[in-house]
Amino acid sequence: MTDTYESTSMRDLLCGSVDLTMIGERISVCGWVAKRREHGEHLAFLDLRDRSGVVQAVVDGSVDVRGEYVLRVTGTVSLRPEGTVNERLGTGEVELTDCRVEILSAAEAPPFQIDERAEVDEQVRLKYRYIDLRRDKMQRNLRLRATVNATLRHAMERQGFCEVETPLLWAPTPEGAREFVVPSRLHPGEFYVLPQSPQIAKQLLMVGGFDRYFQIARCLRDEDLRADRQFEFTQLDVEASFVSQDDIFAFVSEAVLDAAEAVTGQRPGPIATMTWAEALDRFGTDKPDLRFAMSLQDLSGVFAATEVKAFAAPTVKAIRVPGGAEFTRSRLDALTDHAKSLGAKGLAWFRITSEGLDSPLARFLNAHESAAIAAVDHAQVGDLVLVVADEYVAACKVLGALRLTIGAPPVSEGPHHYVWITEFPLFEGLDDNGDLVSAHHPFTMPHLDDLDLIETDPLRVRSQSYDLVLNGWELGSGSVRIHRADIQSRIFSALGIGEDEAHSRFGFLLGAFRYGAPPHAGFAVGIDRLVAIFAGEDNIREVIAFPKTQSGTDLMTGAPKDITERQIRDLRLRVAPKV
């Protein structure tokens, strides 16, 4: 490791940087006692650790230091005696001798061992995160994250983008995710909200003439947490004017591929695109995991006039599970339960054996149907075929979920398969009032070929919105925005948003658009997810310094907590008693 900023007034270099070129030199290093090995009153070995690694100091047995003491050790860099070199240590050929040991800080025994081999419960790690962060893995992950941030920032600047910061205290614009609310002290009874994303701000920057904007932005959403979702997360937020979807793909690809190259040493090839409709049809999801095959096969034609009740549905789809004939009955039952929990009426399974199909349903099939199932996706003896019959979308989604349950490795495993998903539908069904709901957000530009469908067949309207997907995780999404008032008002009316409501919710944006809005489009990349996959982690907490638990608490600080009576009074709040 080379680091030109190692030297300080207290130390000359980092522990891991001590090497053969310094033999005979008198140097000082600072760090934590990683290990102490005693050999009687005249000899002990100390492993001193800092972020760069460890170096061995040879000291007198009387030096009274314990694990995790913080020391400054001044010693002579010496070649280790023959036969005592440690090949597994970067600094294993040298050691510090004739040491002067200064205790900068004593330490109690830590609540868990700071050792890569030790598996420690995450609950304990999070309570003592500051100790956990000393572990090599956390050091690596957060430094990897810093590299990704720096690379993304550099790539955007190189492409002429200007970094602009936008407010954290924003106006409520109820739509989509729940917002975190911040009470105003100077305006009692009124509230700011923390932004779900800088969406509207960055569109206003386009009106403001910043034709290429980016920001590494914190976003906040008060929704339930998951392995890939925290309340607060970080996006590479991008918006540009006078561009098409393809321009956005080029800008974002450049940044993401730069980051991949920076951390893996290899630049992935160009990112392919797939339409939303194809992703649903072949993989049963809008974020297909392309690391493995098992695509969905359509058998609707075969079963169009079937007498098998279970398959009497508009759509019959199947997947082949290679080698799945070995699945036990209890595993098949579990898959069936899983399918039902996803809304399927049932799940039909067929083991492909040398004697034909093995299944409770086999005897109800005619020869044509049996042959079709035995031929799904070039099935062979020893395979399993799963069949779902339902409405089209439901059948696709259920099989898509089963495909993941059976076939998907952990997200960070194996190759990295990026794909752009395009042409999402503009609307995704109806809300409780019978109004259409935006699939992305209400400023998404419809596909220009589908404008006429907005009033006649809105659910078939494709949009100019797109996602970036990596190994089955949604890395980000974006769209071409509406900049024409006439189209925007048609969308609002389709969404059941009247003129008054539109004005009260988005008035400042619509107002801005009256003063010359350039055509613009944008994107946002979820940095936590990107870094997690780069780091080989399956949850984003491992790449966040101080994450929250799934129930949204911080085990270290105890947040969320009560505030003082004084704070409540100043904010003119009244707290309802706990139920």
Place this chain on the structure above:
RNA sequence: GGACCUGUGGUGCAGCUCGGAGUGCACGCCGCCCUGUCAAGGCGGAGGUCGCGGGUUCAAAUCCCGUCAGGUCCGCCA
């Protein structure tokens, strides 16, 4: 709001099916020994409301009910 998994000295586990004394293992911690270790070694020691509450039972870490915490997922995430 729901489903499932986990909870046993400081840490990680076993013990739970089939109830019988807080039983065991590894690491750490404390003390002693040890002049070339590096996951050091040897000897000795301390350390537990078995997450919490209730029930069944002569007897509960173990069975039942509830609850709390952590995790994975569904709902939710424009």
